[in-house]
Structures are given as C-alpha cells and as structure tokens.
Amino acid sequence: xxxxxxxxxxxxxxxxxxxxxxxxxxxxxxxxxxxxxxxxxxxxxxxxxxxxxxxxxxxxxxxxxxxxxxxxxxxxxxxxxxxxxxxxxxx
Numbered sequence: 001x002x003x004x005x006x007x008x009x010x011x012x013x014x015x016x017x018x019x020x021x022x023x024x025x026x027x028x029x030x031x032x033x034x035x036x037x038x039x040x041x042x043x044x045x046x047x048x049x050x051x052x053x054x055x056x057x058x059x060x061x062x063x064x065x066x067x068x069x070x071x072x073x074x075x076x077x078x079x080x081x082x083x084x085x086x087x088x089x090x091x
Contacts, residue, residue: 019044
C-alpha cells in the first residue's frame, strides 16, 4: 500500500512539472469544434478521452468474463456439494 501511495505521488509531481513547463497556448481544430487551451491541458484531455474510449470498448468483454467466472463458481459449488453427498452415501 505504501508503494502504491509513493508511485501515485511521484506521478502527480511529474504531472505538475509537465503542466508547468507546457503552458503554451495551442489551437485545436477537429471537424466543427475549435478548442483553445494550454498544451498540457489539451494533452490531459486527450489522454482522459482515450482512457474512457478504451474502457467503453473493453467493457462488454470484461462483463462477459465476469459473468462466466460467476457461472463457473456456481457450477463448481454445485459439483462440490454433489461430491460431498456422494461421499456421504458411499459410507
């Protein structure tokens, strides 16, 4: 846990340094949208949007895997109970 906190702090410090060094104003034109902002803000925005798109693309697969795992755990529990019943009747 301490290592996780240290890593988060280091990343946050690096992000602040990056933001302070990239204060240049840039213009972004995309289709009909026009955006003006600092380089660091635009890069952060594109990173966050990419992360969200990635999560949306992966979410159906992750949900299917989770439901498969739950189903297999239920099957395993049922088979374990069946095995215990068989072991009791064999005695």
